[in-house]
Amino acid sequence: MSTPRLTAGKNGAVLRVRVQPRARRAGFEGYHGDLLKVALTAPPVEGAANEALVRFLADGMDVPPSSVSVISGQSSREKAVEFRGMDLATASDRLTAFIAEHSR
Numbered sequence: 613m614s615t616p617r618l619t620a621g622k623n624g625a626v627l628r629v630r631v632q633p634r635a636r637r638a639g640f641e642g643y644h645g646d647l648l649k650v651a652l653t654a655p656p657v658e659g660a661a662n663e664a665l666v667r668f669l670a671d672g673m674d675v676p677p678s679s680v681s682v683i684s685g686q687s688s689r690e691k692a693v694e695f696r697g698m699d700l701a702t703a704s705d706r707l708t709a710f711i712a713e714h715s716r
Contacts, residue, residue: 625703
């Protein structure tokens with residue numbers, strides 16, 4: 613799997629994803645266009661999938677959940693997630709390793 617495109621946001625690196633809620637297990641499922649497809653076990657109800665996405669990415673990127681936030685697409689499958697305080701090079705390195713470990 614290739615490395616997804618990260619962009620610089622106001623406060624850190626930004627990753628665009630497409631979420632697949634209610635999956636059997638969490639992991640990366642390839643790409644949906646130019647968006648990284650992320651499978652989550654949580655349902656898309658009352659922010660549960662957003663919370664699961666933040667926890668999943670924070671754990672894999674080795675950052676506290678408080679530094680990861682969904683900055684757009686809160687009620688959509690397509691989301692932008694920001695890693696506050698993380699530069700693009702660091703985010704790219706960590707994300708590449710994380711994807712390699714959790715691709716399905």
